[in-house]
Amino acid sequence: MSHSLQQECSDKGLTAKGLERRRRILDAAKEVFLEQGFENASISDIMKRAGGSMSTLYRCFGNKLGLFEAMMEQSCDDLFASFDQDRIWSDDPESTLYSFGQRFIEMVSRPQAVAMYRLVLSANSAEREQIQALFYNAGPDRIRKLLTVYLERQNAEGRMNIGCCTVAAGQFVEMIKQPWHLKALLDIPYDPALPEQSLRQGVDIFLKGTLRSA
Structure with missing residues (x-):
């Protein structure tokens, strides 16, 4: 189209x-x-x-x-609405990453989001590659780009020391998804406290490796 x-x-x-x-x-x-x-x-x-x-x-x-x-673009626009709010992007990396992570976890934990992941992963038609690319661009890549822009600004203003913000953004997202998100996709029960634990520990580990020393 x-x-x-x-x-x-x-x-x-x-x-x-x-x-x-x-x-x-x-x-x-x-x-x-x-x-x-x-x-x-x-x-x-x-x-x-x-x-x-x-x-x-x-x-x-x-x-x-x-x-x-x-449909994918509209669904992602609806899901990403809370990420466009300026109040989550501050010059305090710890609070920003935590707020970002909370919204991300809430977004990908929704039953429809899990169902969409499963739909895309199970696609087996001639359009399989196009479907997966559409999903990646509208969802995972969009979330990574939002965080990349924030990290680049923090880098430029001297608060953080990151070699490649694009890679770092992807690493942070993957950290806070583990190990509960794969279980959600596979419909394997997990401790409901695990996402919050993953987020807090992920923020802590990420900041220890990226914050510029005073």
Whole structure:
């Protein structure tokens, strides 16, 4: 699906009714994709739930992959809303990393987020590589880039000493996910206190290796 077509059918320029119709289609698409997987998801089933014509869907999203892309972007926009709040990004790395981690853990622990991970990992269609790339760009890579920008600023202002902020951002995210997140994806029970413990210990270890000495 072309970027220009997405823009034409994005929030920009749509009436309130158009926005509502687009949201209904994407919400219905999420339900069906999560229930049935990408391969088995039926476009006609999506439109039955959303209401509206098939021609509208094809005009705005092009095909099933285009619809999946738009659904993924909307879902991630909803999930990332709290990360865009300026109050979590301060010049105190400890409080910022802790607030960032809390939001991240809350985000990836949601049942729909876990289901989306499973959907993407289990994709087995001809579009498998595209589906996984769409998910990576809209979710994991976006979260890493947000943290990278913050770390680069702290580096530039002399609070932290990090060789590569891109690598460091990925390392921090992976630290606070371990070992509970993989268990969540595999539906293996884990101590509910483990995410908080992983976060606190992860922040402590990360800062010991990156804070500039006074």
